[in-house]
Amino acid sequence: MDKLDCTVAIIKNARSNRMGRKDILKVECDIDTLNLDVLAFIDHSITVNVIKAGEIVEKRALTLPQEIRDVLHCHNPRCITSIEQGLPHIFYLADAGREIYRCKYCDERYSERHRG
Ligand SMILES: [Zn+2]
Structure with a gap:
């Protein structure tokens, strides 16, 4: 912004x-x-x-977005986004009810919550 x-x-x-x-x-x-x-x-x-x-x-x-780009970063060291620089970090909404996002490349769950 x-x-x-x-x-x-x-x-x-x-x-x-x-x-x-x-x-x-x-x-x-x-x-x-x-x-x-x-x-x-x-x-x-x-x-x-x-x-x-x-x-x-x-x-x-506001409703939960289906996809989040370049906001979250995958913490899986074997994920392609950890290996290849310049890839967009994309997470998708895997479970809307429980507000779970997963990495689009390796399905690593994003666990840190920002709310509270
Ligand atoms: Zn990943």
């Missing part, structure tokens, strides 16, 4: 009757310039509010 002229605000622990609490992300720019997949991976319970001219024009609920 370089040279983006936009405002992003995350509201933590906003009240929500349905979920108890939720985090709200406010964005003041073209939403298509943001990598929402990465945000969704970090926390797909975030609601993204798109703000233009001071008004909320759109609310987007």
